[in-house]
Amino acid sequence: MDNRFIIPLVPGEERLQRLTGATKVRLFAATLFLLMSSFDLRILAPGLALQCVLLASIHPKLRRLRFVIVFMVATNLLNILLYFIADPLIGSKLVGRTTVLFSLSRYFPITGETLWYFLARLSKIASVFVASLWFALSITPSQLASGLYSLKIPYKVCTMISLGLRYIPDIMRDYENTKAAMQMRGMELDPKKAKLGARLKQTSMILFPLIIITFEKVGVIANAMELRGYGQGKKRSYYCEPEATRDDFWFQMLAAALFLAFAVYGVIGWFAPHPELWYPF
Amino acid sequence: MKPLEPAIVFDHFGFRYEAQTEPTLVDINLTIFKGEKVLLLGPSGSGKSTLGSVINGLIPHYYKGAVTGTCHVNGMEVQDAAVKDRHGCVGTVLQDSDAQFVALSVGEDIAFALENKNMPRAEMLPMVAQAASLVGMQDKLNHLPYELSGGQKQKVALAGVLHGKVDILLFDEPLASLDPKAGMEAMDLIENLRNNLDVTTLIIEHRLEDVLYRPVDRIIVLNAGRVVADGKPHDILKSRILRQYGIREPLYISALMELAPDCPLPEGALDSLDALDLSPYCAALTDFTGAQETRPPSATGDPAVTVEGVSFAYEDSPVLSEISFTLRRGERVALMGENGAGKSTLARLLCGVERPQQGKILWEGEDYTALSIAQLAQKIGYVMQNPNQMLVKDIVGQEVRLALDLRRVPKKEADRRVKQALTLTGLFPMRNWPIGALSYGQKKRVTIAVMLALEPSILILDEPTAGQDFAHYTEMMTFVETLSQTNRMAVLFITHDLHLALEYTERAILLSHGKILSDGDTFDLLCNETLLEQASLKKTSLMRLAQRLNLDPAKFVRRFMAFERGQRHG
Numbered sequence: 001m002d003n004r005f006i007i008p009l010v011p012g013e014e015r016l017q018r019l020t021g022a023t024k025v026r027l028f029a030a031t032l033f034l035l036m037s038s039f040d041l042r043i044l045a046p047g048l049a050l051q052c053v054l055l056a057s058i059h060p061k062l063r064r065l066r067f068v069i070v071f072m073v074a075t076n077l078l079n080i081l082l083y084f085i086a087d088p089l090i091g092s093k094l095v096g097r098t099t100v101l102f103s104l105s106r107y108f109p110i111t112g113e114t115l116w117y118f119l120a121r122l123s124k125i126a127s128v129f130v131a132s133l134w135f136a137l138s139i140t141p142s143q144l145a146s147g148l149y150s151l152k153i154p155y156k157v158c159t160m161i162s163l164g165l166r167y168i169p170d171i172m173r174d175y176e177n178t179k180a181a182m183q184m185r186g187m188e189l190d191p192k193k194a195k196l197g198a199r200l201k202q203t204s205m206i207l208f209p210l211i212i213i214t215f216e217k218v219g220v221i222a223n224a225m226e227l228r229g230y231g232q233g234k235k236r237s238y239y240c241e242p243e244a245t246r247d248d249f250w251f252q253m254l255a256a257a258l259f260l261a262f263a264v265y266g267v268i269g270w271f272a273p274h275p276e277l278w279y280p281f
Numbered sequence: 282m283k284p285l286e287p288a289i290v291f292d293h294f295g296f297r298y299e300a301q302t303e304p305t306l307v308d309i310n311l312t313i314f315k316g317e318k319v320l321l322l323g324p325s326g327s328g329k330s331t332l333g334s335v336i337n338g339l340i341p342h343y344y345k346g347a348v349t350g351t352c353h354v355n356g357m358e359v360q361d362a363a364v365k366d367r368h369g370c371v372g373t374v375l376q377d378s379d380a381q382f383v384a385l386s387v388g389e390d391i392a393f394a395l396e397n398k399n400m401p402r403a404e405m406l407p408m409v410a411q412a413a414s415l416v417g418m419q420d421k422l423n424h425l426p427y428e429l430s431g432g433q434k435q436k437v438a439l440a441g442v443l444h445g446k447v448d449i450l451l452f453d454e455p456l457a458s459l460d461p462k463a464g465m466e467a468m469d470l471i472e473n474l475r476n477n478l479d480v481t482t483l484i485i486e487h488r489l490e491d492v493l494y495r496p497v498d499r500i501i502v503l504n505a506g507r508v509v510a511d512g513k514p515h516d517i518l519k520s521r522i523l524r525q526y527g528i529r530e531p532l533y534i535s536a537l538m539e540l541a542p543d544c545p546l547p548e549g550a551l552d553s554l555d556a557l558d559l560s561p562y563c564a565a566l567t568d569f570t571g572a573q574e575t576r577p578p579s580a581t582g583d584p585a586v587t588v589e590g591v592s593f594a595y596e597d598s599p600v601l602s603e604i605s606f607t608l609r610r611g612e613r614v615a616l617m618g619e620n621g622a623g624k625s626t627l628a629r630l631l632c633g634v635e636r637p638q639q640g641k642i643l644w645e646g647e648d649y650t651a652l653s654i655a656q657l658a659q660k661i662g663y664v665m666q667n668p669n670q671m672l673v674k675d676i677v678g679q680e681v682r683l684a685l686d687l688r689r690v691p692k693k694e695a696d697r698r699v700k701q702a703l704t705l706t707g708l709f710p711m712r713n714w715p716i717g718a719l720s721y722g723q724k725k726r727v728t729i730a731v732m733l734a735l736e737p738s739i740l741i742l743d744e745p746t747a748g749q750d751f752a753h754y755t756e757m758m759t760f761v762e763t764l765s766q767t768n769r770m771a772v773l774f775i776t777h778d779l780h781l782a783l784e785y786t787e788r789a790i791l792l793s794h795g796k797i798l799s800d801g802d803t804f805d806l807l808c809n810e811t812l813l814e815q816a817s818l819k820k821t822s823l824m825r826l827a828q829r830l831n832l833d834p835a836k837f838v839r840r841f842m843a844f845e846r847g848q849r850h851g
Binding site: 009010140141142162163165166169170174177178180181182183184185186187188189190192193202205206208209212213216217220221223224225226227228229230231232233235236237238239240241243 | 337338339343373375377379380381383384385386388389392393394395396397398399400401402403405409423425426427438441442629632634653654655656657658659661662663665667669670671672673683684685687688731732735
């Protein structure tokens with residue numbers, strides 16, 4: 001079956017992709033901590049640049065990502081617009097100053113602080129999005145499991161995540177088959193021939209057999225795992241996890257640096273409270 | 282000869298599942314010796330899978346229940362030893378090769394047991410490579426499960442239990458999801474492993490003839506939870522007791538015994554056709570085949586569906602090209618070919634789930650493009666392999682009625698059709714039963730009833746006999762046969778089962794790599810060695826018998842099938 005997801009099932013050949021799951025998970029986690037903790041463009045701007053470099057380093061096929069990218073850009077611009085309509089002075093409130101640059105109407109003044117706030121907001125979302133992209137494109141579900149396990153997360157949780165990703169295509173196929181079976185029994189799902197309401201109601205009927213066959217499958221999977229000794233030891237090793245190389249060392253250093261930046265920024269904020277939004281002007 | 286050492290010993294062993302009132306295994310006394318290759322036979326519900334679960338330790342540690350008597354595997358009492366002490370020595374290959382592939386690549390799946398032992402990766406790699414090369418998958422370690430055939434997935438599952446010292450290999454219906462050629466490869470592989478690794482091998486199957494393609498040392502027959510026969514294949518076949526337990530004996534045995542009942546039994550082992558001395562039978566069988574060939578008249582019913590030059594591709598990979606044929610009412614046709622040949626896609630095209638990219642499909646002479654799947658369902662009934670994929674209601678009667686309600690068929694008419702469909706399928710007494718209380722075979726019948734209620738002109742049955750023992754198989758096929766005759770329906774069987782095709786169809790369409798390899802008389806096609814090879818099918822034992830006696834295979838098989846049918850009906 002064709003793998004229609006952006007999740008890679010075979011590790012790629014680029015430098016970032018050849019790292020161990022443990023390194024990738026650490027780097028991604030540290031990045032998220034840092035980026036999520038602030039609205040400070042002094043952190044977000046270099047952060048965004050770094051994420052773009054990391055993404056570019058794996059030479060992603062942008063055509064396959066086009067849909068996700070367009071979707072993200074569109075929803076976030078809409079999001080900004082709604083924020084602005086709801087409260088045109090949102091940035092000024094966060095900074096504590098109001099510098100009106102010009103006004104669209106009496107109710108919609110454009111202030112420098114609000115523009116700055118939106119810039120920071122967009123950078124934050126963009127950098128987290130780009131980080132998620134390189135992460136998703138460079139880690140296989142099995143490496144994700146081994147990476148999480150290296151962070152002392154119980155391996156049963158890790159296995160659940162990778163098994164979920166392993167069987168998604170199977171469940172999709174079962175869904176397609178069940179849907180076809182119901183249509184062949186006379187359930188009209190053709191948009192030209194049945195109303196939306198009726199179609200929705202009938203689609204819900206497909207779920208019942210889908211659940212039954214999924215449970216059947218879960219039973220077999222559980223047996224297969226039990227028979228090969230799953231869940232008996234406290235510890236587990238991973239076949240998919242390559243030996244750590246020099247690259248892993250450097251990338252783990254990078255992750256540590258990012259995490260340190262997050263910690264320092266947090267500590268400074270704790271002892272010397274600064275306004276929620278850093279504004280240089 | 283070295284003394285026999287017991288590997289598995291059952292002593293007055295019984296087992297009852299926690300949720301059930303009746304025991305599944307009763308007073309089992311059985312010793313299986315080290316290095317033996319044993320076939321475990323029995324009809325559905327005989328307890329053979331349960332016996333397998335006792336040996337591999339799922340019982341009583343995973344499936345709870347009440348145990349009586351004792352069972353020792355490799356000297357360990359099953360009730361004491363934790364499963365973890367045992368999974369190293371009993372390797373189990375399950376029936377569903379798809380679901381048991383838990384990892385994301387071949388290498389990873391083979392390594393699964395080692396990962397669970399927390400073995401360092403450096404030690405794991407050579408062991409995975411070693412196990413993979415035992416089953417011939419060493420070049421495919423990075424392949425994804427979606428890229429593998431059923432046979433390859435099964436090899437991976439097998440490699441996954443071949444680490445270190447394996448003492449016992451247990452195969453649960455290894456042939457169930459394979460095409461005949463892949464099935465032969467599987468039996469070859471099992472035989473090679475037995476010879477090279479010196480393992481005790483247990484095969485749970487009901488396709489006796491296919492298993493006997495390679496020798497087994499012993500056959501054990503289970504029925505209703507008890508061992509009813511235990512002996513050398515030759516003796517079991519000679520006694521002909523298998524038929525009374527709903528297991529089909531190899532057809533060459535039936536042929537030899539029925540056609541030449543007065544001949545003394547041949548010397549040598551009955552389980553190996555190639556080694557049998559057939560000279561005493563030659564005269565009787567040649568006589569039986571006769572000089573004149575009687576061919577059935579070709580079908581003359583109205584065309585129900587016509588396929589004209591249909592091609593279809595998923596994205597960039599072509600699945601079917603230039604397919605043309607006509608199905609007539611009252612015809613029974615077998616659609617055969619290797620896994621992935623495009624059989625299911627063709628069925629989906631006929632039902633309108635997929636639409637041809639080139640060519641057209643005519644229903645009763647009319648192009649079907651404008652019809653939705655639901656509208657086509659009035660003309661064609663597609664019965665899927667797994668009945669659970671089709672059943673949505675709680676009660677049998679409601680299930681059959683659902684499709685009629687969806688079409689707003691008037692109540693009186695709907696009542697009539699439901700009753701008729703239920704009566705035809707023998708389900709009328711069970712019309713108020715909950716679906717959950719039905720057996721697999723009964724559910725399958727419900728799905729057929731569901732389709733019959735729509736009164737289609739064609740019925741497509743996808744592997745109708747998969748997972749059913751011979752008794753249920755015969756019951757079901759006889760019923761389908763009657764249907765096609767009384768309702769003038771065309772029936773298309775998608776199947777790997779050569780005997781089904783020979784017994785119940787007059788015409789076969791062989792697909793290979795998306796093209797029609799041949800379309801014609803079932804006997805002519807399925808007794809043609811070149812065609813069989815190209816379509817990943819195998820020679821039936823009847824054909825091999827005919828060849829050894831220098832008889833015309835198609836003629837002999839046709840005569841014998843007619844003879845058997847006569848016996849069954851009269």
